[in-house]
Structures are given as C-alpha cells and as structure tokens.
Amino acid sequence: MKFIDIAIITVKSGKGGDGHISFRREKGIPKGGPDGGTGGKGGDVYIIADKNLNTLLDFKYQPYYKAENGQPGGKSNKTGRDGKDIIIRVPCGTIIRNYENNEIIADLIEDGQICLILEGGKGGKGNAEYATPTNQAPRYAQKGGSGMEMQLLLELKVIADVGIVGFPNVGKSTLISVISAAKPKIADYPFTTLTPNLGIVKVDTEKSFVVADIPGLIEGASKGKGMGNEFLRHIERTNCLLFLIDSLSNNPLNDYKILKNELKSYNKSILEKSKIICFSKIDAITEDRLEQLKKIKFREPKTPILFISSVANKGIEELKQTLWSMIQYRKMIVNEVNDSII
Numbered sequence: 122m123k124f125i126d127i128a129i130i131t132v133k134s135g136k137g138g139d140g141h142i143s144f145r146r147e148k149g150i151p152k153g154g155p156d157g158g159t160g161g162k163g164g165d166v167y168i169i170a171d172k173n174l175n176t177l178l179d180f181k182y183q184p185y186y187k188a189e190n191g192q193p194g195g196k197s198n199k200t201g202r203d204g205k206d207i208i209i210r211v212p213c214g215t216i217i218r219n220y221e222n223n224e225i226i227a228d229l230i231e232d233g234q235i236c237l238i239l240e241g242g243k244g245g246k247g248n249a250e251y252a253t254p255t256n257q258a259p260r261y262a263q264k265g266g267s268g269m270e271m272q273l274l275l276e277l278k279v280i281a282d283v284g285i286v287g288f289p290n291v292g293k294s295t296l297i298s299v300i301s302a303a304k305p306k307i308a309d310y311p312f313t314t315l316t317p318n319l320g321i322v323k324v325d326t327e328k329s330f331v332v333a334d335i336p337g338l339i340e341g342a343s344k345g346k347g348m349g350n351e352f353l354r355h356i357e358r359t360n361c362l363l364f365l366i367d368s369l370s371n372n373p374l375n376d377y378k379i380l381k382n383e384l385k386s387y388n389k390s391i392l393e394k395s396k397i398i399c400f401s402k403i404d405a406i407t408e409d410r411l412e413q414l415k416k417i418k419f420r421e422p423k424t425p426i427l428f429i430s431s432v433a434n435k436g437i438e439e440l441k442q443t444l445w446s447m448i449q450y451r452k453m454i455v456n457e458v459n460d461s462i463i
C-alpha cells in the first residue's frame with residue numbers, strides 16, 4: 122500500500138464583486154439619484170475532515186483550489202451574487218499548516234470538523250451607498266475586496282491503534298505482513314521500510330484494529346541518524362506501542378532503553394501510551410536462550426512481554442488477542458476521562 126501523507130496545495134478565496142455606478146433613469150424623472158448596487162462577497166475557503174477518506178493522494182493530482190468571485194453589483198440597487206465557498210475534504214487526522222512559515226492553522230481530528238481557512242473579499246459598495254445630502258450624485262463606487270491566496274501543507278497523521286517500533290531488521294514488516302493483508306517489502310538488511318505501512322488486523326469477523334509499521338529507529342534517530350525520527354508522527358496518536366526486539370540481539374534490555382529514549386526525545390508523552398514488549402524471531406533461537414530472555418527484567422510492571430515468530434507463526438494469535446484487549450482497555454479509559462470532563 123502506497124501511503125502518501127503529505128501534500129502541498131494552493132487555495133484562493135474569491136474576490137469581492139465591484140460596486141456598481143448607475144443612476145435611475147425613469148420616465149418623467151430627468152435626473153434620478155444613484156442606484157448602483159453593492160458587489161457580492163467572494164467565496165470562502167473551508168477545509169473539513171471526512172471519515173471516508175484515508176489518504177492525501179488526490180491532492181497530488183489536484184493541488185489548486187479556488188472559491189468563486191462575487192458578482193458585481195448592478196443597476197436598480199441590485200446586489201451582486203456572492204461567490205460560492207469551496208469546501209475541501211481531507212481525512213480525519215490531517216494537520217493544516219501555512220506552508221510559508223509552518224504555522225499550524227488547524228488540526229482536524231473528528232469527522233465533520235471544519236475550519237475557515239481564507240475569507241472571501243468583501244463586496245464593493247455601489248454608488249447608491251455614497252449619496253449624501255451634499256453629494257447626491259456620486260460617480261464612484263468601491264472595488265470589491267481582493268481574494269487571498271495561500272499555500273498549505275497538509276500532513277496526515279495516521280490514526281492507527283498500534284504502532285510497531287523497533288530497530289531496523291527486527292522483523293516489523295514481516296509481522297505486519299503476517300497479521301494483516303499488508304504486503305510491505307521485507308529484506309535482510311536495515312532500512313528496508315522507507316515509508317510507513319498500515320495494516321488492518323482481523324481478530325475475528327467483528328473485531329479489527331489498525332497497525333502501523335514504521336521505518337526502523339536507531340540510537341541518535343532524534344538527531345537525524347538513520348531514517349531520523351520524523352516517522353514517529355505516524356504513531357503519535359496510536360493507542361498502543363509495540364516494541365519489537367530481536368531475540369538474537371546481544372543486549373535486548375539496552376535495545377529497549379534506546380528505543381524509549383528516542384521516543385522520549387521526539388515527544389515525552391508518547392511513552393504514556395500502553396506498551397507491549399515483544400521478542401521476534403524466536404524460531405531462530407534455542408530453548409535455553411528463550412528461557413534466558415524470559416528472565417530479563419524490564420521493570421515495566423504493567424507491560425505484557427510476549428515471544429513470537431512471524432515466520433513459524435508462533436505466539437501470533439496471543440499477540441493479536443493481547444493487542445485487542447489493550448486497545449479496548451485504553452479506549453474505555455479514554456471514554457471515562459472524556460465523560461468525566463463533560
């Protein structure tokens with residue numbers, strides 16, 4: 122699955138319609154007063170979150186969006202028609218920034234959440250509006266306000282339930298290919314995964330959750346080493362973190378500490394998520410080694426520690442069930458917190 126998660130688009134609000142200059146011309150009234158109408162307002166630009174969308178792919182093909190201009194005012198005090206607004210639909214979880222200065226304009230999370238990005242120009246006043254006792258026949262009207270243009274950076278944060286984090290080559294992509302229908306590239310060298318992969322894990326006919334496999338992390342990722350840590354934004358909003366650790370590692374406890382440190386440097390609050398520690402590739406180790414791994418003290422009392430082999434399909438069912446229970450528990454807690462706020 123190709124997953125485009127950044128797009129740059131240009132949006133423009135409509136120009137306001139110009140005010141009109143005209144004078145009443147009626148039979149028997151040789152010099153009628155001014156009757157030029159006001160221009161219509163230019164259309165606004167809005168962006169709305171839509172739960173039916175899940176990529177920013179369309180914006181690659183259609184990067185320009187313009188609201189309609191307002192129509193000019195007319196004779197007989199006729200107001201110009203307002204320009205139509207434009208409403209751009211983006212997936213839930215899209216952050217909208219001003220491309221020029223990177224400032225966040227909106228963070229659209231919920232379905233239907235809408236944000237006014239640019240207002241259309243005001244309609245110009247017609248000459249009728251300028252009539253005063255001392256100037257009963259003004260020969261001027263106001264120009265419509267101009268529309269505004271802006272480049273926006275759209276950034277989609279994947280809202281997966283589980284994010285898999287681990288060193289390169291520990292088997293993250295293999296795991297997602299076994300528990301979901303995703304078919305990411307798998308290879309025996311580091312940094313095979315260059316962009317995140319999403320997979321839907323079916324626990325049974327009615328239960329499913331989304332897992333994100335992101336490029337491998339290494340020590341110093343927060344300082345730009347390896348693939349860097351910018352992909353962590355994809356797991357910022359997950360419910361659970363799955364730390365995948367290679368059973369063949371020389372120092373699993375240290376691996377775990379390094380991973381936690383890199384997450385912490387990116388965003389401290391990431392570590393507040395539910396965690397699960399999982400050893401991969403147990404088909405490649407001896408029983409004795411497995412027993413040794415089971416004795417490692419991670420000092421994470423509430424964190425389940427599991428042992429799997431994606432290749433030999435060992436421990437996979439238990440992992441799916443554990444993740445499912447954790448997600449449910451997490452959602453329950455979040456709902457309780459929300460209820461107590463309301």
Ligand SMILES: Nc1nc2c(ncn2[C@@H]2O[C@H](COP(=O)(O)OP(=O)(O)OP(=O)(O)O)[C@@H](O)[C@H]2O)c(=O)[nH]1
Binds near residue numbers: 287309311431
């Ligand atoms: N023996 C064994 N090998 C595995 C298992 N899972 C993955 N591998 C192998 O480990 C290597 C790396 O697998 P990937 O799934 O590409 O690892 P990754 O963590 O996604 O790697 P990056 O994308 O580079 O970070 C491949 O050669 C896989 O065949 C497993 O359960 N057992």
Ligand SMILES: [Mg+2]
Binds near residue numbers: 293306307313314
């Ligand atoms: Mg990979």
